[in-house]
Amino acid sequence: MLTRRLLLAAGAASFAAPAAAQVVTALGPEAARLTILSDGSFEMPLAMLARDVPAGLIAAESGATEPYRTVLNVTCLRRGAELILFDCGAGAHFLPGSGRLQESLQAAGIAPDAVTHVLFTHLHPDHFWGSLDEFDSPLFPNARWLVASREIDFWTAPNVYGRLPADRHAFAAGAQRIAKGLGDKLERQEAGREWLPGIAAVETAGHTPGHVSFALDLAGQQVMVLGDALTHPRISFAHPDWRPVSDHDPDAAVATRRSLIDRLSSERSTVIGYHLPGAAGRVEKSGSAYRFAGI
Template sequence: MLNRRDMLVGGAAAALAGSISETRAQVIATAAQGQRAISVLSDGAFEMPRSMLARDIPIETIAQATGAAGPSTSVLNVTCFRQGDQVIVFDCGSGSNFLPGTGKLGASLEAAGIAPDSVTHVLFTHLHPDHFWGALDDFDTPLFPNARWHADRREVAFWTDAKVYEKLSEDRHAFAAGAQRIVKALGETLELHDAGSEWIPGVAAFDTAGHTPGHVSFELKDASGPVFVLGDALTHKIASFAHPEWRPTSDHDADLAVATRRRLLDRAATEKAQVIGYHLEGGIGRVERAGNAYRFATPG
């Protein structure tokens, strides 16, 4: 069994973070969708080299486009959706085994008045550490003891493939080891689904592969308008919108991720959807067209 030191030394920290930013547990944003409530909760934040925002783009160009030099802060936004007697969580943070500055979901749930045993469903966009490792608490038991867990079958198949290590750089091997451990621990409570269908009533998954092989985003359907929970299909509040053609180093299939971003941005702008990105500061916003590109518009 991997412990925290094994995971960090194994490369997860080097792959995604430079210096670490401390962020207090908090409720980032709230919104109503008809008779249903949405809360965006913080799992903390970390800092990563700004060069990770785009492969083969000069750092000076990245700094100018994003309005800052030095490390880029990446926030972790966990979405909670309450409808009737259901409490649905999208991704579940990084837990205590990832990076300092992260793993604050438990405190944020408490701040929002959401008891872990009240959560009925957890839906994963993908199985990267900062989205999946929080599924287990410090005692290696499920954080949400009464929940059903849901993931894309392509995503689970990729990370649990015996040959997955041959498909990954060495600094990503800990990602696979952690995913395999948690999939095994969740056992039969982890339900596998296909993109393009409702995973639970009122919540449909749609394909946004590229960041990972089985990455999905979710649409919350309501007469008041759609809400998209995007995971890591869009990961930076400026770069992902103004330069969807850039190829972040964290994307597994960079070319597919570019095509996915372009399609997603066009759809979100056309449908005037509210969007929630896991790493987008501000939590909830909308995609607006800006010349030949886009921008992330948040309330206020």
């Protein structure tokens, strides 16, 4: 789990210049347009990409240097009168380099009051803490905010601190603060069904207890908004059995990755990853190996 304490302990106290606010890419026709917006990026130790794997092997397989910089991609779907966000970034209180969504929205010509729905894959800080503005009011005042019941129930349970290591307590405290700020605007939904017409929440638990991804059809092309079900452009696909430190339930996350990459390869779906450079691509299979190919 990404916390300031873990990052500082690993020697990642100094951060490179953050990614500029921007539109990362856009997909689909004007009638159903997906625009991927940057919420910036942050650095983390390479060791967080896999538990119990030698540092040299992680470096070789990831193709990355120490520290590793991960991008943050927020997906926006505009269809008819709807403007739907999938997650909403880190806000101002997470790690240096993150929290650039408001600037990217402005660059894309999207006003906060135009957003009609926010659908959460999960409630980690870099996905959920951007929900409130600097006055602790909902950033998107006209939106409906939808979250998996299992996910919100975990983070807001009275005993959540006893179910987390001490260095992750800040995640729960932040989730509870944001949930309180959203109040009754935050609507509980169940995985395994449509949350909005044509947008189904697929259960992809493991990274967090109630993590979901979103499946939709974009002009005849199947699209999956992954959230953090697959987080690294090489390791998640080539080594789905490796266990990132950020996974809440490592065994469940491994099972999810194995099942998901097989499904996405078979369906030839377009995938959008929150932490995948370039955001959009496809899963390709060669023999028993998988890879992420950008588009």
